[in-house]
Amino acid sequence: MSQQINLFNPIFLKQKKIFTAVPMAEALGAIVLGTLLMTWYASHNVAQLEQRAASGKTLLAERERRLQDANRQFAPRQKSAALATGLAQAQAELAALRRVEEFIKQGTLGNSAGYAAYFRAFARQNVTGLWLTGVTITGAGTGIGLQGRALQPTLIPQYIGRLKTEPVMQGKTFASLDIGRPDVAAAPVISPTSSTAGQPVSAQPATSITAAPYVQFSLQSTGVQAK
Incomplete structure (x- = not known):
């Protein structure tokens, strides 16, 4: 084992x-x-x-x-009372002018072109020997008054007839015409005066009144709108 x-x-x-x-x-x-x-x-x-x-x-x-420096330099300024008042007045005047402009555009005042066209018409239709001494225009040409002088009375109707050919005078008639020859003082004439014994002779100027060599006229119109 x-x-x-x-x-x-x-x-x-x-x-x-x-x-x-x-x-x-x-x-x-x-x-x-x-x-x-x-x-x-x-x-x-x-x-x-x-x-x-x-x-x-x-x-x-x-x-x-x-930032602080910028805030100090550009700090918001206080509103000036005078500037605010002036601005309010200017805005009020502007609003008034705009109302007047709208009023004129509506034609309420009649002719809004001004008086230049009338004076150009008076200047264009000049007549030799006649001249104007005064012009009166009322309203928007609704009343026209002319004062002047002419060497001959016959020149006045000729001038009126020529004015009526102007476009700006269309529809307007003249209601009255006054013509007269004014008196003017002539050159003084020196005339001697009587003297007493032993006194020198003195001369005194004598003034004479004569008729002017021209006539004066005053022409007034009425505003009749052209039809």
Whole structure:
């Protein structure tokens, strides 16, 4: 009868050492070195961030200072009472002028072209030997008065007939015509006066009244609208 005897004992196996002093020291050194590197990196980033924050704070303070300076320089001014009053008056005058303009455009005043057309008509229809000394126009040409002088009375109807050919005088008739020859004072004539004994003879001017070499006329019209 045979019997097997197991002489193997695990104690006699060579044990593998996993953690020895040297590897542990190396690992610890690597950990310390990594920690130092991370600390330095974090410190470096923090320093950069603090520098940027300081720069931003300085820039912000400068912008705030500029803003305050601008607010002081361009501060809103208080409204001037005089300017407000003047503006209100100007607006009132402008509104009044616009109302007048609308009033004129509606034709309530009649002819809104002015009196220039009348004076041009009077100047165009001139007659030799006749001249005007005064012109009166009332309203929008509803009443016209002419005063003048003429060397001959016959020139006056000729002038009136020529005026009626003007477009601006269409529809207007003359209601009255006064013609007269005024008296004028002639040049003084010096005549001697009688003297008493022993007194010198003196001369006194004598004034004579004669008729003027022209006639005066006054022509008045009535405003009759042309049909």
